[in-house]
Amino acid sequence: MSPQRTSTTMELLPLVCLCLLSCSGDAVRVVVEEGSDAVLPCLISTEDLEGNKFDWKKDDQKEVFMYDAGIHHNNGRPGQDEQFKGRVSHFQDQLMNGNASIKITRTKMADSGTYSCDFPRHQPRQTFNIELVVDPRIKVVVKEDSDAVLPCLISNNDISGQVFDWKKGGQDVFIHYSDGRTTQGPDFTGRVSHFQHQLQNGNASIKIRKTKMADSGIYSCIFPDLRPSQTFYIKLDVAFDQVLRDRTGEVSGAAPEPTIHRPRDTKDSSLLQCEAHGVPPLKVEWKDSDNNTLKSESTPESEKGDRSSITLNITVTKTDNYRCVATQKKISHQIFAETSVYIQGAAPEPGSNGWFTGFVVVGAVLGLVFIVLIVKKCRKGSTPVAANRQPDADDDTPMIETEPVLVLHHAG
The missing domain is CATH 2.60.40.10 (Immunoglobulins)
Structure with missing residues (x-):
């Protein structure tokens, strides 16, 4: 067996296990993480398909990949949808075994949907359906009734004047308008907030308080006014208790x-x-x-x-x-x-406001000394003066005006 065929066989091994576990009739459900590769299986017995035709479509509309007797979208055949150009390949060395599977690289959330693998020349005509589910790369798992922060960072640009719209499926969660206004969806009223001071750093994240089981799902953070518009996806799982299951069910x-x-x-x-x-x-x-x-x-x-x-x-x-x-x-x-x-505040840095504080203290002390001297002078000047004493011309003792005193004499 050639190295190329060995590699392909190993790649399809988990695919066989997937079919054994997940097939229901002709339907297969493939779940992958955003950004990884997805293999969509399609096998039609052991018939050699090298000279035959098979056609892959998404949601019965978008052309994903067509092979017709050696001519396909990767070697000159036109008509492939823009969404899939340069990302879809087939297994050339497995055609002889009836394998019409394809691989989609670098999956995106928009790739999620129902795919059909159609053999139009086969008698009778056969079509196989495969559901692809692309899970967001970012997952947030929280306990019920706790808070969940859903991250969305678009760059280091200021987005204070940008519109960004959070949705859960088709349901409104939180909208930030270009004028700074915000609104919340009916099921999230009073529970959603954003990080206002981080908008200047491109942070459009939100926090959902007191999460409920019904909050679980896939959320989208949309920037509709950017060219091209950009959307980010986050999956929120709200756990009933503190015992959760990982992807294997463990x-x-x-x-x-x-x-x-x-x-x-x-x-x-x-x-x-x-x-x-x-x-x-x-x-x-x-x-x-x-x-x-x-x-x-x-x-x-x-x-x-x-x-x-x-x-x-x-x-x-x-x-x-x-x-x-x-x-x-x-x-x-x-x-x-x-x-x-709560931090009361650090002491002033040397050379900042220390000189001003010192000036105020010294001024206060000097003012207090001046007041004390005045009081002493006043007390000294208030000493009684003999009635027959006339102040010297050069006496600098302050004159204190006194009220007249009435003296009563008893007749003897």
Whole structure:
């Protein structure tokens, strides 16, 4: 067997297993992650197809790939839909075995749909249907009633004046208009917010509070006014409890809620410590209220049995809400704990306002001394003066005006 045929055979091996597990009549469901390659199976017994014809279409409309006796879309045949140009190939060395399967590379969310593999010259004519589901590359898994941050970053450009529209299927979730106004869909009223201060960095992410099971689904973040328009997809899974299943169906432990400690608080800073324990692999991060990941120090990860333990320290110097986010990477489950920090304010930097403060203090002291001297002078001038004493011309003692005194004499 040639190396090329060996490679192709190995590539089709999981395909056979997929058919054995997923076929229902002629229908096969293929699920892949966005950006990966998808093999859509189509086999018509062991008939040699090299001189025959087969035609692949999507949703009975778009031309995906046509082969006709050696002429196909990759060697000069016109008519292929723009969506699939340069991304579809067949298995030339498997045609002799009746294999009309195709491979779509670099799958996109728009590739999801129902595909038909048609043999128009076969008697009787045969058509096979395959459903392709392209899951978003980005997945967020949270526990019911917790908060979920759905990421959407388009670049480092300021998008404060851009329209971006979040949808769940055809349902409105959140719309940001070019004038800064925002609206929320009926099922999300009062539960969705964005990161206003991060718009200047191209961050169109949203946070959904108090998630419900019904919030699970595929969300799209759309920029309709860009040329070309751009759409990003995120899958949200809201778990009923902290026991989730991974893609193989195996039960796995979700990330447990982390614990936050504050070993040291000063007027200028606060030391925050986060501890997370759970089934590895675990990822732990500190984030601020704008969802920025903060630089922190971690202790070496320790494992005991099937449990992993991570401690993450960070020193913060500004007032904000800080979240410690723990992610169970195997099933993409995410949960966080949050704490609020109030910083009174650091002392003035040398050379900034210190001279002004010193000037004010010195002025206040001098003013106080002056007042004391005046009071002393006043007290000295208020000493009684003999009635027959006339002040000297050069006497600098202040004259104090006194009220006249009435003296009563008793007749004797």
